[in-house]
Amino acid sequence: MASLLIAALVLVPILALGWQAAQGSAGLWSHLARHVLPYALSQTTMLMIGVGLLTAVIGTLVAWLVTAYDFPGRRVLEWALLLPLAVPTYIVAYAYLDMLHPLGPFQSVVRAILGFDSPRDFRLPDIRSMTGAILLLSLVLYPYVYLPVRAMFMTQAANLVEVAQTLGTRRRLILWRVALPLARPAIAIGVSLALMETLNDIGASEFLGVRSLTISVYTTWVTRSDLAGAAQISLAMLLLVIALISLERWARRKQRYSVSAQRARSLARQPLTGGVRWGALWVCLMPVLLGFILPATFLAAEAWKRFRFAGLSDRILAEAANTFILSALATVAVLVCGLVVAYTARIFPQRGMQIIHRVASLGYAMPGTILALGILIAAGGLDRWIGRTTKSLFEFDPGLVLIGSGLALGYAYLARFLAISIGAVEAGLIRIPRSYDQSARTLGQGVTGTLRHVHLPLSKTALAAAGLLVFVDCMKELSATLLLRPLNFETLSTHLYGEAARGTYEEAALAALAIVLVGILPVILLARVGTKNAPS
Known part of the structure; x- marks a missing residue:
């Protein structure tokens, strides 16, 4: 019953979106279809195609080289x-906008070298463009491809490569004829995740001048106060997500993959010599340099200058406290609900429970803007009902109980990141033999007792890892926080967004650096797991 309630909570925002979209007039639909959706859809499609191709190339190439x-x-x-995963896309865009500004450090140094005195005499092309957005998003999102593809390359049997070489395939062609065909599922999964993040992005796209569907939803609701129009655009985005997932599955519908019955041997690395080895080093170093080292170094320098000038303001400390408390509370709720769903699926593996499990995991596939708008509609309706009820019974209007208290924002975090918790808890539970459950039952332990005395102690590592990932994702989440935060309530991410939107970049350096430093924690976790699982 608890799992069914959790799944219903995830489903409510989608139903609320459909209901609100139906309230819009036929004229509104036609206006959006004629003037808003075509341009936003074309911009979003171009952005996703560019990011998909570039992340696939970068992630696959570096994964092959290091493997x-x-x-x-x-x-x-x-x-x-993996380090670029620590930097949210909107922070990379914010850092590069400041670094590459006509009056910024990079262009100033270039003009000094070339002998120009003013930006009117010489300036580089503006990074605010579709090309700039594709490049910057790809530099942050390529690890989504690198991680699964490298794992696939590492687990491929070495005898497959040896057979290919025996048949006359040269070493440099092994990638194209053997490794890539076998790695297609991993590439497809990684690109799909990168595209989901691209569709969810709101800060980087807006900073870089790309009017995506996500930006259109935000501006339609916030700027034009048109909730029905925003809901209709959100439904178009939801259809795009469904189409993306369906396309990825359709592309692999006839492909079957199998592994050797023998224990797979890891691929023996070939030592590179001469200039080729330095070329491989630079190819792998450039994504790290451009996607993490440069923006992180710039943020650290700017934050230090700001700290020396004004110290830590009370505003930044309050926003850091807001971010920490909200993220910690949401993480606890997400872990508890994820444990309930995953444990119930283990106890009752029937088809009905599997459907509930899938519905509960839907939130991660939805962009934060869509989810937040659906929750805004549902929470707003419930707030109005509570107000009318208390007014009629007690002559008291409590105001916006859910939205004003931040409960709606916590709800958004729960629905969006529940899939991470469910997946991590399942990964921990699946390692526990079912014989342990049976032994606990024979010793008189019920379902709750078995969970408390057997499964929780054995799954604490998986729970801790899930908690870390969820906490950092909550800290970095921008789309849902912008739409659902209470009045006069700011987090580090919304503070950075506001300062960057006003062009006062130096004011946001401390907030950006704090998010990056916390974001490094799950990267360290992923790196440790990868090192532990790597072949010797």
Whole structure:
């Protein structure tokens, strides 16, 4: 029953969106279809195609290089290539906008070298463009491809490569004829995740001048106060998500993958010599340099300058406290609900429970803006009902109970990140033999007792990892926080968004650096797991 209630909570925002969209007039639909959706859809499609292609190329190439070859710095780059995951897309866009501003440090140095005195005499092309957005988003999101593809390359049997070489395939062609075909599922999964993050992005797209569907939803609701129109655009985005997932599955519908019955041997790395090894080093180093080192170094320098000038303001400390408390409370709720759903699925593996499990995991596939708008509609309706009820019974209007207290925002975090918790808890529970459950039952333990005395102690590592991932994701989440935060309530992410939107970049450096530093924690966790599972 508890799992069914949790799944219903995830489903409510989608139903609320459909209901609100139906309230819009036929004229509104035609206006959106004629003037808003075509341009926003074309911009979103171009952005997703560019990011999908570039993340696939970067992620697959560096994964192959660090797996198949040995060159200077490879051991460090294996985990360093994950570092861009620590930097949210909107922070990378914010950092590069400041660095590459006509009056910024990079262009100033270039003009000094070339002998120009003013931006009117010489300036580089503006990064605010579709090309700039594709490049910056790809530099942050390529680890979504790198991580599963590298894992696939590492687990491929070495005898497959040896057979290919025996049949006359040269070493440099192994990637195209053997490794890539076998890695297609991992590439498809990684690109799908990168595209989901691209569709969810609101800060980077707006900063870089790309009017995506997500931006259209936000501006339609906030700027034009048109909730029905925003709901209708959100439904179009939801259809795009469904189409994306369906396309990925359709592309692999006839493909079957199998592994050797023998224990797979890891691929022996080929040492590179001469200039080729330095070329491999630079190819793998550039994504780390551009996606993490440069923006993080710039943020650290700007934050230090700001700290020396004004210290830590009370505003930043209050926003950091808001972010920490809200993220911690949401993480606890997400872990509890994820444990309930995953444990119930273990106890009752019937088809009905599997459907509930899938519905409960839907939130992660939905962009934060869509989810937040659906929750805004549902919570707003419930707030109005509570107000009318208390007014008629007690002559008292409590105001916006859910939205004003931040409960609606916590609800959004719960629905969006519940899939992470469910997946991590399942990964922990699946390692526990069912014989342990039976032994606990024979000793007189019920379902709750077995969970408390057997499953929780054995799954604490998986729970801790899930909690860390959820906490950092809550801290970085921007789309839902912008729409659902209470009045006069700011987090580090919304503070950064507001300052960047006003062009006062230096004011947001401390907030951006704090988010990046916390974001490094799950990257360290992923790197440790990857190192532990790597072949010797």
